[in-house]
Amino acid sequence: MKKYDPLKTDFEKPSVMFVIEDTLKGLFGNRLYNSYYQSQGGFEGHEKVLDFGCGSGVSTKLIARQLTQGGMVIGLDTSSYFIKKAQKRLKRYATAQTLQGDIQEIKIPESSFDLISIIHVIHDIVEEKRQSMVKALARVLKPEGKLWILEPIKESHGIPVDEIRGLMGNAGLKEIKATIKKSSYRGIYQK
Numbered sequence: 161m162k163k164y165d166p167l168k169t170d171f172e173k174p175s176v177m178f179v180i181e182d183t184l185k186g187l188f189g190n191r192l193y194n195s196y197y198q199s200q201g202g203f204e205g206h207e208k209v210l211d212f213g214c215g216s217g218v219s220t221k222l223i224a225r226q227l228t229q230g231g232m233v234i235g236l237d238t239s240s241y242f243i244k245k246a247q248k249r250l251k252r253y254a255t256a257q258t259l260q261g262d263i264q265e266i267k268i269p270e271s272s273f274d275l276i277s278i279i280h281v282i283h284d285i286v287e288e289k290r291q292s293m294v295k296a297l298a299r300v301l302k303p304e305g306k307l308w309i310l311e312p313i314k315e316s317h318g319i320p321v322d323e324i325r326g327l328m329g330n331a332g333l334k335e336i337k338a339t340i341k342k343s344s345y346r347g348i349y350q351k
Contacts, residue, residue, distance in 0.1 A: 182216050182245075193219045196279070197226070199339075200308045200348060205229030207274040212236055212263065212297060213281030217246030217256075223277065224256035234259055236266070263296045272300045276307040282327070283311055283319040290327055298331040298351060307333055307349040314343050321345050 197203065206229040211220040214235030223233040235246050235258045243260040250256040259266060276297055285293055301307060307328070312318035324345055325335060333349035340346075 182218075182242075193222045193279070196310060196346070197222065197277075197308075199346070203227060203231070203275075205231055207231045208272065209233040210236060210273045210276045210297075210300065212276055212278045213284070214246055214258070215239075215242045217242075217249040217258070219277065219279055220246060220256055220258070221249055221253065224250065224253040227255040231255060232257070236261070236263060238262055263300070264292060268300045270299055271302045271305075274302055274305050276301055276305070278307065278309045278311075280310065280312060282309070282324065283317070290323075291330060294327045294331045294333075298333055301333075301351045303351055305351050306336075307351075309345070309347050309349070311345050312343055313340070313345045318343070 203209075203223065203226040205227055207227065208231060209223050209227070211217075211223055211233055214220045214237045217235050220233055220235035227233060233256050235243075235250065235256065237243050237246065237258075237260060240260055243258050246258050250258065278297075282290060282294070297307065309324065309328075311324055313321055313324075321340055324347065328335065328347075328349050333351055335347055336350050337348040338346065
């Protein structure tokens with residue numbers, strides 16, 4: 161089976177199949193993402209959250225809905241195409257903002273977030289940049305802050321569990337919970 165190549169995905173001009181997948185996430189993602197967030201422990205409502213690789217903002221919207229005690233979520237993505245979609249989806253939510261750019265280049269103060277959510281993103285970053293990206297995420301996470309991650313782990317589309325754990329560990333993050341299924345890895349890390 162061919163190994164997944166993240167360079168073959170154009171997030172500025174996504175394929176028809178990718179747009180269809182995103183549309184389906186918009187229609188049916190509430191159930192999928194709500195169950196994911198509940199399995200991770202849910203939100204108290206006051207957290208400052210970074211939704212890293214937010215895409216069109218489906219998960220960002222669900223996080224925003226749960227931040228009812230003064231919390232805030234920032235959806236960050238490198239794609240202008242998807243950030244525009246996220247801005248439309250989030251315009252009714254005062255607890256949500258979007259940022260476009262690379263986490264390594266955007267000037268986000270150190271220790272800014274209580275929680276970072278990553279859903280199906282790390283595998284889409286070229287291998288040479290993954291470690292520096294995860295270190296940049298760890299930098300903006302508060303001490304004792306948590307990072308929730310869900311990644312595909314199939315060779316045809318994903319990233320090996322050992323690589324995920326290595327990236328996180330090398331960035332100073334400790335795995336505190338993990339669930340590994342046939343095609344996915346779900347983990348909670350703490351700084």
